[in-house]
Amino acid sequence: MKNMIVSLLILLFSANTFVFAETLPNGIIRIDAREAPALMLNDMNGNPFDLSRLNGHWVFVHFWASWCAPCRKEMPTIQATLREYKDSRLKFAIVNTAETEDAVFSFLGSIASDIVPLMDTDGLVTERWQPRGLPSTFFVDPKGMLRYQALGGRAWNKGDYKKFLNQFK
Amino acid sequence: MTLILKNKSDDILWFELDNWLFHKNGKTIPHYKQSYWNKQWDEMKLKQAYRSTFSWTLFPETRDARPGESVSGNITLPMQTHPFSLTLNFARGENKKGKMKTVKLNDIYCKGAVQK
Numbered sequence: 138m139k140n141m142i143v144s145l146l147i148l149l150f151s152a153n154t155f156v157f158a159e160t161l162p163n164g165i166i167r168i169d170a171r172e173a174p175a176l177m178l179n180d181m182n183g184n185p186f187d188l189s190r191l192n193g194h195w196v197f198v199h200f201w202a203s204w205c206a207p208c209r210k211e212m213p214t215i216q217a218t219l220r221e222y223k224d225s226r227l228k229f230a231i232v233n234t235a236e237t238e239d240a241v242f243s244f245l246g247s248i249a250s251d252i253v254p255l256m257d258t259d260g261l262v263t264e265r266w267q268p269r270g271l272p273s274t275f276f277v278d279p280k281g282m283l284r285y286q287a288l289g290g291r292a293w294n295k296g297d298y299k300k301f302l303n304q305f306k
Numbered sequence: 307m308t309l310i311l312k313n314k315s316d317d318i319l320w321f322e323l324d325n326w327l328f329h330k331n332g333k334t335i336p337h338y339k340q341s342y343w344n345k346q347w348d349e350m351k352l353k354q355a356y357r358s359t360f361s362w363t364l365f366p367e368t369r370d371a372r373p374g375e376s377v378s379g380n381i382t383l384p385m386q387t388h389p390f391s392l393t394l395n396f397a398r399g400e401n402k403k404g405k406m407k408t409v410k411l412n413d414i415y416c417k418g419a420v421q422k
Binding site for chain 2: 202205
């Protein structure tokens, strides 16, 4: 009986920690699990953020810039998602790549005013993550391993993408 | 020039600028690589943030494109006063072992710079 309980706990833990979905939404790819690069930045209000402190949670890590047209289109869907998952176990790291506070403030003020982005002021953190372009979204599992990547911008608050995110909350 | 390429095939395609040829009347037109820009920026002592942003606007020098994925960016080359061609060679498959795909685009010209 004790062995059964241990096995069940291991099974539950594995299901919560690793891969959930066998069929992925269009444009989401699996990554051969490797440790997520460090992500330590200040947000636009000056508050420090360290990805490693979110161990135990899935994390939506997103890189964007206001000059990138697909980023502009995607950002409202991210704001809607942030609102919906505010109190869930899914956490968010929204990283602006190499722009000034003025540029970010005026862009987000009109498009997604809830978002307080992390400021990668010189762009070097973004480069370390090696996105396939901007925008780019990674999913980091509760052990700090990269698990999925989105190709380009996605409508995160709709259809299959919403279902995909629901698995992490 | 700005390129937006979408992989509409069912296989991985490899976009490698060294396998693409800009040409005119049998002569190759060299394009400026990232290393060219790095040298310019070093000389200008350009801030890292500007380097980073400019780099993201360039078409990647080497990238795989998954089925359905779009890749876009700028490729810089000297202004051309006559139409030119671009031959794009794409390796295919996860390990680039699939049959090479070639596409040729003719009569590309720089808007406002072509001499008739």
